[in-house]
Amino acid sequence: MVKKxxxxxxxxxxSNTNRNKKSNKxxxxxxxxxxxLLSAVLAFVAAKNTNSSDYVVETNAFFAPFEFYxxxxxxxxxxxxxxxxxxxxxxxxxxxxxxxxxxxDNVEAGKxxxxxxxxxxxxxxxxxxxxxxxxYYTSVQYIIYSKTDAPxxxxxxxxxxxxxxxxxxTQTGSTGYLFTSDEIDEGVLENTNTTxxxxxxxxxxxxxxxxxxxxxxxxxxxxxxxxxxKNSDLASAPLYYEGETIADDYPVEExxxxxxxxxxxxxxxxxxxxxxEMTKKDPKGISEIDRLVIKYMGLSDE
Amino acid sequence: xxxxFAKIIELFSTPEYIDSLLHGFLLxxxxxxxxxxxxxxLGTVIALVETAKPSKWLTIPKFICRIYTTVxxxxxxxxxxxxxxxxIFAIRDFPELITAILAFGFNSAAYTxxxxxxxxxxxxxxxxxxxxxxxxxxxxIFFKIVAPQAIKNIIPALGNEIITVIKExxxxxxxxxxDLNMAAKDIGSGHNLAxxxxxxxxxxxxxxxxxxxxxxxVGRLEKRLRKSDLME
Numbered sequence: 095m096v097k098k099x100x101x102x103x104x105x106x107x108x109s110n111t112n113r114n115k116k117s118n119k120x121x122x123x124x125x126x127x128x129x130x131l132l133s134a135v136l137a138f139v140a141a142k143n144t145n146s147s148d149y150v151v152e153t154n155a156f157f158a159p160f161e162f163y164x165x166x167x168x169x170x171x172x173x174x175x176x177x178x179x180x181x182x183x184x185x186x187x188x189x190x191x192x193x194x195x196x197x198x199d200n201v202e203a204g205k206x207x208x209x210x211x212x213x214x215x216x217x218x219x220x221x222x223x224x225x226x227x228x229x230y231y232t233s234v235q236y237i238i239y240s241k242t243d244a245p246x247x248x249x250x251x252x253x254x255x256x257x258x259x260x261x262x263x264t265q266t267g268s269t270g271y272l273f274t275s276d277e278i279d280e281g282v283l284e285n286t287n288t289t290x291x292x293x294x295x296x297x298x299x300x301x302x303x304x305x306x307x308x309x310x311x312x313x314x315x316x317x318x319x320x321x322x323x324k325n326s327d328l329a330s331a332p333l334y335y336e337g338e339t340i341a342d343d344y345p346v347e348e349x350x351x352x353x354x355x356x357x358x359x360x361x362x363x364x365x366x367x368x369x370x371e372m373t374k375k376d377p378k379g380i381s382e383i384d385r386l387v388i389k390y391m392g393l394s395d396e
Numbered sequence: 397x398x399x400x401f402a403k404i405i406e407l408f409s410t411p412e413y414i415d416s417l418l419h420g421f422l423l424x425x426x427x428x429x430x431x432x433x434x435x436x437x438l439g440t441v442i443a444l445v446e447t448a449k450p451s452k453w454l455t456i457p458k459f460i461c462r463i464y465t466t467v468x469x470x471x472x473x474x475x476x477x478x479x480x481x482x483x484i485f486a487i488r489d490f491p492e493l494i495t496a497i498l499a500f501g502f503n504s505a506a507y508t509x510x511x512x513x514x515x516x517x518x519x520x521x522x523x524x525x526x527x528x529x530x531x532x533x534x535x536x537i538f539f540k541i542v543a544p545q546a547i548k549n550i551i552p553a554l555g556n557e558i559i560t561v562i563k564e565x566x567x568x569x570x571x572x573x574x575d576l577n578m579a580a581k582d583i584g585s586g587h588n589l590a591x592x593x594x595x596x597x598x599x600x601x602x603x604x605x606x607x608x609x610x611x612x613x614v615g616r617l618e619k620r621l622r623k624s625d626l627m628e
Contacts (some may be wrong), residue, residue, distance in 0.1 A: 121444055128437040136494060146489045148571055155572070158587035166413055166419055166574050166582075188489070191572030196482065205486045297585045301592050317586055324590030326399060 147188035151176050152207040156295045158320055160213045171386045172211040178368045195267040213227040215269040215348040225356050227365040229349030230373050235270050235333045236318035238300050238311040240316040253336040258286040263299035263308035266292030269348045270312035305384050367392030403594040412496030414582050420579030421602050425497050428562040434501025439508025447516045468506035474567050481571045496568050504561050515550035548621045559607050576602055
């Protein structure tokens with residue numbers, strides 16, 4: 095009796111290990127199959143798209159006329175600047191489209207991007223992280239509003255004061271966003287119950303007006319003009335700081351520059367050289383950059 | 397409102413917009429298709445490891461699988477996509493299509509593994525025991541007894557997961573890939589239609605049509621598999 099009971103567990107144990115071995119073999123085979131399948135998929139995809147470049151410049155391609163998609167290709171003023179730099183250095187520069195917010199951080203890290211060209215404004219906080227080229231375009235911040243609900247206008251422009259207590263929308267991380275949040279935190283809009291909402295793009299912020307999510311949208315001049323020209327219900331006006339009198343009001347301006355990783359001095363120098371050429375005004379007072387802006391705006395109006 | 401209809405007409409009468417939408421749609425399908433394959437393969441492996449009998453050399457893989465499914469299912473997909481693009485695959489010139497496929501594939505694997513695990517566990521233990529009692533090999537028991545029944549239970553949930561992956565790929569536009577959602581954003585942006593609403597609805601139709609087709613196919617497959625149930 096006793097012998098039997100001790101024997102039988104032993105038997106079942108050996109047969110169990112046998113079975114385990116068999117099932118392990120099966121599993122190894124299945125896993126091997128899985129690995130082969132996975133690598134086949136990856137090899138297929140990799141073979142389909144590999145191209146190398148010397149530099150990578152990041153942008154956010156929803157900012158006409160500086161960068162925008164045209165038939166799935168990114169074009170615009172910034173792209174022309176980059177191509178000129180590539181020519182000068184005789185290097186290949188790739189342009190990558192990413193979310194606007196991450197550009198400065200990626201350029202600072204220098205791992206996947208060397209420079210950023212996205213209508214970036216020079217700010218002290220950004221200067222701590224990256225180097226900036228010389229500015230190449232100056233833009234005024236604009237307020238986009240519904241024609242049925244216009245803010246108080248002073249001789250064609252509006253001021254921060256008229257935005258008091260309103261809900262404002264703009265592209266997250268954009269200059270308009272930075273300026274407005276500064277004013278709300280510790281500027282003229284402090285303690286006025288003004289709220290700022292960040293959107294994916296200026297366009298979405300403008301769409302939010304009709305949906306009554308925001309009262310006004312804030313965008314750079316050219317972006318605002320584009321949006322207004324295509325939407326008959328919307329209008330725009332430049333945004334000014336309020337002076338003593340209306341004549342003393344001065345615009346909320348910003349200057350665009352290219353952000354370059356702090357260690358890529360050769361790239362920064364090339365950008366500066368190219369931009370110096372392109373911002374030089376001809377006898378008529380128009381620079382090459384101005385001409386490109388006009389060209390790309392005209393092209394998109396068709 | 398008249399603006400709305402004017403924009404619908406403009407969208408459908410501009411060949412470039414239609415072209416952009418179709419190209420975006422193709423990328424969406426590409427990412428989804430490969431991500432589902434990656435997710436299913438990896439998910440099956442994880443499920444097999446997790447349902448395997450506990451043994452000494454499986455303790456660590458089991459533990460890793462547990463952690464993996466917990467972390468992946470416990471964090472937002474958008475965050476995982478950012479991590480994949482800006483940290484793990486922060487390699488210059490690395491094809492972004494692969495990064496995207498892996499991001500969605502790895503995410504889907506965690507869910508698929510749970511679906512498959514559930515399917516395998518749903519088969520009564522008595523059936524395995526019966527197979528053992530008959531002296532069948534473990535592989536025979538798995539492939540001829542457990543798997544066929546498990547698959548029947550897995551199919552509906554798996555179809556659901558495929559649908560989820562297709563729709564979830566819309567967030568690749570966050571990292572600048574030109575998928576269907578990005579096409580809608582592009583067409584809606586300031587220099588084109590200058591309104592998001594119409595292109596977003598159009599893109600939604602594309603998603604809806606694809607998903608309707610998949611639901612239909614999965615339904616057919618399910619019916620087919622249930623046929624034997626009714627006969628018995």
